Amino acid sequence: MTGSPTADDSAESADTDAVTRRRALAAGAAVGLAGLAGCTALDVATGDPAEFTAGTATVADATLDESGYELNEVTENTQTREVDVAGSTREVRVTSRVAEYDKAVELFGERYQAAVFAVLATPRIEVLGQAFNPVGDLDDEERARLIVDRYEGVRSLERGSEYTTDVLGTDASVVVYSGEGEIAGTGVSVELEFHVAEAVEAGGDYVVPLAAYPASFGDGENVRRMLNGIEHEPASDDD
Template sequence: MNHNDSPTTDHATSRRRFLLASGAVGMAGLAGCTTVDVLRGEEVEFEAGTATVADAALADTGYQLRGVSAETRTQEFEVAGRPRAVQVTNRTAEYDKAVELLGERYQAAVFMALATPRVELLGRSYNPIADSDSEDLAERITARYDDVSDLERGTDYTTSILGTDTTVVVYAAQGDIEGTDLTIDLELQIADPVEAGDDFVVCLAAYPESFGDGENVRRMMNGVEHTPE
């Protein structure tokens, strides 16, 4: 894992095509745009709010807020038979927990709360992370480590996030901590998305298996709060 890394805003662009039914076009509520904008081919934007962990839930876990970053992706939809570009801005609150190794402190455990906006076009609603399964989401958080391998799905359990019962999948993996020659056993927890107003929220965690942080992670998931954009 990166040593003393600082949060950055990643402006990534990915293009994927999604087919929306092109039946009768009615006036639909669009965040910051109109149906006319979509039909004219003008780019429309959807921006998520922020999901964070309440201070009370964070207390005594050893995790601290590292920062909140934004990531903007351009996705392409087919609307009324024509391709339309839509900008989707996600926000991620990242928390970490340090461990001392060889006299140095490394951020060895990570918890993320990702908020992504609900996209509504011409009366149709779309979840931008609907096609991401738990393994896809696991890759997002294992990027905080070096050379993660042997990702293996284990058990799952149900817990409450933002008042909704959701499934959390537990994975095992191995990963290297940058700046050391150490390979450690990791445990990951990946929650299914839950609805939060006009957004969807996903919670992700990765930590050394030796930490035994499962209960801390569950506590933080239960303590997630959502602030609209």
């Protein structure tokens, strides 16, 4: 490394990283819609588009103060698909929300927003009287891929330890993966750790927490604090 990125380079990198994260994390909603392809009826009246909107899962301010993470942004992503309902075509819209948090880490004498914690909230979909979990059918590695794209050229992804911790009042299983990759926009190659929690139910939503950071940073305890500090606000009638 020859020095700190310029202000223009940092701004451009931040914009690129934000787009990459949104694209990767929105995959949860896309998976949910793909599962509707074979449905012949929905638990909603035919006619207007069927809309399913998630609430927002965020981390409590007190927890952020303890862990050192800061809110980057809360974004939403709407996926639309046409499905067959009772012999006619029906439009279904699924809106998921992602709260993203960043934390600066020091690498080789420079500081980068290289640690990330994200919480995906995606709505439960009622199909023929049964709840459909848009992200629950993803295995651990598939969920890991939702956060892997925060970095560049990730390779040698390996499953490691597993632990259980409280997420929204549920004992959630969290799998830790390791891999090698570059921090986006820097060219710096490091060993990475990914914490991938199972989907937990919160009201009418499913919530999936994900975290990643350079392994040398050793931020596992703070990630656990963040997991324990997640709060969920249901979607309002105006959403």
